[in-house]
Amino acid sequence: KAGVTQTPRYLIKTRGQQVTLSCxxxxxxxxxxxxxxxxxxxxxxxxxxFSETQRNKGNFPGRFSGRQFSNSRSxxxxxxxxxxxxxxxxxxxxxxxxxxxxxxxxxxxxxxxx
Amino acid sequence: xxxxxxNSGPLSVPEGAIASLNCTYSDRGSxxxxxxxxxxxxSPELIMFIYSNGDKEDGRFTAQLNKASxxxxxxxxxxxxxxxxxxLCALEGTYKYIFGTxxxxxxxx
Numbered sequence: 001k002a003g004v005t006q007t008p009r010y011l012i013k014t015r016g017q018q019v020t021l022s023c024x025x026x027x028x029x030x031x032x033x034x035x036x037x038x039x040x041x042x043x044x045x046x047x048x049x050f051s052e053t054q055r056n057k058g059n060f061p062g063r064f065s066g067r068q069f070s071n072s073r074s075x076x077x078x079x080x081x082x083x084x085x086x087x088x089x090x091x092x093x094x095x096x097x098x099x100x101x102x103x104x105x106x107x108x109x110x111x112x113x114x
Numbered sequence: 115x116x117x118x119x120x121n122s123g124p125l126s127v128p129e130g131a132i133a134s135l136n137c138t139y140s141d142r143g144s145x146x147x148x149x150x151x152x153x154x155x156x157s158p159e160l161i162m163f164i165y166s167n168g169d170k171e172d173g174r175f176t177a178q179l180n181k182a183s184x185x186x187x188x189x190x191x192x193x194x195x196x197x198x199x200x201x202l203c204a205l206e207g208t209y210k211y212i213f214g215t216x217x218x219x220x221x222x223x
Contacts, residue, residue, distance in 0.1 A: 033211065042215035043158070043202065055209035090157055092211075102148065103204075103211055105157040 002027065004093050004106035012112045018079040021109045025072050025093030032074040033103065034066060037088040046089075049074055050096070078111075086113045117141060120203055120214035128222050133190040135217050137203030140184070146206040147179060147186045152216065153199045161201075162188070193221045 005024045013019050025032050034046040045058040049068035066076040072093075078085055088110050094103040119138045127133045135149075146165050150158035164170045164177040164186065176189040186205075190197055200216040 035213075043213040045210050045212070048209050050209070058210070088157075102160050102163050104160060105150075108157045 004091060004104055006091050006106040006109050008109060010110045013081050014114050015081055017081050021076045021089055023074045023091030023106055026104060029093035029095055030072050031094045031096060032068055033092045034076050035090045037090055081113045083113050086111060117212045118203055118205060118214035120217045122215060123218040124220045125217055126220045126222055127193050129193060129195060131193050133193045133219055135188040135201050136185060137214055138185045139205055144205040148204040149177060149188045150202040151199045152202060158202055195221045195223045197221050
């Protein structure tokens with residue numbers, strides 16, 4: 001069974017631009033979560049989607065948004081990029097949105113904002 | 115108080131020794147706990163999960179959960195240099211997973 005995939009793997013953008021990241025979960029998984037990982041802050045939860053509905057959102061500004069499609073694929077968008085948005089963005093999928101189930105990560109998208 | 119706390123390390127152990135990684139959490143209602151390993155430049159990889167009090171063993175890894183004391187630990191027996199990585203503790207909240215900042219483990223050959 002294929003794992004979680006993320007595209008693109010690397011991105012370089014300049015301040016003020018916007019970016020869209022994509023995540024395809026493991027087949028059959030309906031829950032997709034997004035995280036931002038930086039050396040100083042560790043893994044910070046962005047949001048979680050289940051069956052096209054956002055179920056939870058972390059403490060990030062409204063410039064960070066996401067959506068999930070009917071096939072469970074998810075996209076994350078960051079508008080008006082800032083230097084501080086440079087990070088590894090990780091997507092993870094799980095079978096359901098709560099309960100006793102493991103979450104599996106994709107390889108991540110490394111975003112650099114210049 | 116952070117929801118999940120881990121000592122950042124580095125924790126250095128000699129090859130063949132037992133590495134003990136600890137994690138404490140603040141939410142008494144937490145039910146599910148996970149250990150992930152993350153190599154530098156890579157994404158986290160699930161090692162083990164534990165839901166019930168006590169020990170759970172999987173090969174060289176043993177997870178221990180004590181809900182009364184609100185801690186979860188990971189023991190790595192016969193540590194190998196390839197175990198050198200950052201180990202992340204996580205718990206499952208309401209529609210989200212909460213991660214600690216990780217403990218960096220260095221296994222010295």
